[in-house]
Amino acid sequence: MEKMLKDSHYLFQQLLFKYKDQVEWEKGRALFLALEYRCQATAEHSVVVAFIAYHLAIQINCDTHTGERMFLAGLLHDIGKLKLPDDILKSQRLITSEEHQTIVSHVQGGYDALKVLGFGSDILQFCLTHHERLDGSGYPQGISERSMIGKIAPISDVYSALKLPRLYRPSSLNDEHILKYFIENNHQFEEDYIQELLKFLTTWRSHHNVTEKLSV
Numbered sequence: 577m578e579k580m581l582k583d584s585h586y587l588f589q590q591l592l593f594k595y596k597d598q599v600e601w602e603k604g605r606a607l608f609l610a611l612e613y614r615c616q617a618t619a620e621h622s623v624v625v626a627f628i629a630y631h632l633a634i635q636i637n638c639d640t641h642t643g644e645r646m647f648l649a650g651l652l653h654d655i656g657k658l659k660l661p662d663d664i665l666k667s668q669r670l671i672t673s674e675e676h677q678t679i680v681s682h683v684q685g686g687y688d689a690l691k692v693l694g695f696g697s698d699i700l701q702f703c704l705t706h707h708e709r710l711d712g713s714g715y716p717q718g719i720s721e722r723s724m725i726g727k728i729a730p731i732s733d734v735y736s737a738l739k740l741p742r743l744y745r746p747s748s749l750n751d752e753h754i755l756k757y758f759i760e761n762n763h764q765f766e767e768d769y770i771q772e773l774l775k776f777l778t779t780w781r782s783h784h785n786v787t788e789k790l791s792v
């Protein structure tokens with residue numbers, strides 16, 4: 577996992593340098609810093625979401641600029657979690673159904689904040705759709721969101737959530753198990769995009785000399 581986290585932060589630094597005079601990136605950087613100070617685990621989750629969203633976009637033949645916008649969107653998708661109280665945000669136990677409702681509110685909270693701050697519609701859409709599922713079983717709207725962003729956001733979010741250890745789940749899943757999870761739940765996630773994720777991970781792993789094959 578350290579390798580992916582390291583690569584994600586490296587790409588982040590490159591993009592910050594590239595867009596250092598761009599207001600939206602500067603605002604994004606400030607928000608992300610606030611998230612890092614408040615909850616390191618959520619910030620690390622977000623930077624991996626950004627990394628996967630960028631590479632998925634490139635993998636499906638989006639141009640570089642669109643990929644970079646997906647990176648920024650990934651960084652900020654959970655910014656609404658800044659509103660959550662510590663005993664929920666940093667909980668190491670299973671949450672109650674009442675607390676779940678509070679967690680659900682981070683999507684709308686994030687969307688509202690990003691809108692007020694003048695972020696583009698792509699960033700807003702990523703935030704709003706990252707917990708939606710193709711079969712309508714997601715939240716907050718329970719819609720079947722079939723736009724490109726609406727397909728990238730949930731896959732990136734779930735990949736990162738399963739890949740990184742969480743406060744309530746110290747161990748993480750390996751790529752093979754994560755891909756199997758996606759394939760078993762292909763009514764929730766776009767199958768073509770899962771195949772593109774598999775291709776990206778295969779390339780990325782060979783770049784890092786991970787020799788065992790992804791047999792899914």
Ligand SMILES: [Fe+2]
Nearest residue numbers: 653654706707
């Ligand atoms: Fe979220």
Ligand SMILES: [Fe+2]
Nearest residue numbers: 621653654733
């Ligand atoms: Fe997330």
